[in-house]
Amino acid sequence: MAAKTYTRFTAAEGVENALKMLEGRWKLIILFHLFGGRVMRFSELERAIPEVSQKMLIQQLRQMETDGIVCRTVYPEVPPKVEYGLTEWGQALCPALDALLTWAEEGPAIPAGAPDHSSRSIT
């Protein structure tokens, strides 16, 4: 396992690629509904996330599918039935997001008080 080397720019780019796949008003919510190997139909997701429009739901699902995070399974029946689940790689996101969650939870050391910019001034 050859450890990759990064410059400040390539590292930023790598993380940006990862973030691009998570950006989108609904992707994280979808993700957390699908973690743990759960599989859901389109209409289930609609009901589970009432605020989302069909257009956005399908759009973000398809993007994640293209990215290889989500797996879409079509059952050729009448009426149609489509299920969404995570790929192995998608499941692997869980610990990475946990790291972010933990970090966010630690909070800024100076949480209260500072309403505006917390600049220091050396005199």
Added chain:
Amino acid sequence: MAAKTYTRFTAAEGVENALKMLEGRWKLIILFHLFGGRVMRFSELERAIPEVSQKMLIQQLRQMETDGIVCRTVYPEVPPKVEYGLTEWGQALCPALDALLTWAEEGPAIPAGAPDHSSRSIT
């Protein structure tokens, strides 16, 4: 250390908060320039990231400062001198971003081939 409990929604929300602080065309690049306790003046950052405009550079720096990630130090001299560095909490982002980087690097299991949607069809 009471382990927090999350619903699918609060977990998504927590991660979203974290991501919101990282979203922005230049934040990650700035971050990676400041990791390792490095401290840089405004003009240094400008030269290190030639593509960014003054407006965006200052805007993203100030946002990260407000979020408690970046620390801004003003030296009241003529000409002005301002230095930017990471807070402790900002430095703590490094391992979390590494997790994402590592994940992204693993890549989707089916990287090549699939030009369009990789749906499965159960017949």
Added chain:
DNA sequence: CTGTATCCTCTCGGATACTG
């Protein structure tokens, strides 16, 4: 049930010029 197709709004980011 599972999507497409339009339209519309609002925010982000870039270009440019000016200031203490």
Added chain:
DNA sequence: CAGTATCCGAGAGGATACAG
């Protein structure tokens, strides 16, 4: 040197209506 102010275009996301 280190910002601030203004204008502008592109794209993300929402509402709504329609289709296989």
